[in-house]
Amino acid sequence: METRNGVQITLEGSKYVQGRHGRVDLIGPKGMLLGDHMRNALEFLDQKGSRPINVGEPAMTVINVLRDATQAFRGKQPLKITVDDGLASLAIAQACYRSAQSGKREMVRD
Secondary structure, eight states, rough: OOOOTEEEEEEEEEEETTEEEEEEEEEEEEEEEEEETTEEEEEEEEETTTEOOOOOOOHHHHHHHHHHHHHHTTTTTTOOSSHHHHHHHHHHHHHHHHHHHHHSEEEOOO
């Protein structure tokens, strides 16, 4: 994918025998962020080299999202992930599917 600002983003996720991986790469004019949520790793690369970025301890994200949503539905806090966030995620996923079928870049539709 490419953002309106020209940042290129690649997402890769897979489940295979006895394991998984989930890379997220963001490539911009000042360098690259390379992450892997399964390894809990993030690094920044530029002309100077590679620098690891501390992302904290791993978290059970699905459980945390469900817990936060439950608290929001009970009126105890606002939703941390909004309906607009969800719609944007679906638009990105749909563009990925269209790109896989067409073999070309596809625009994310609002």
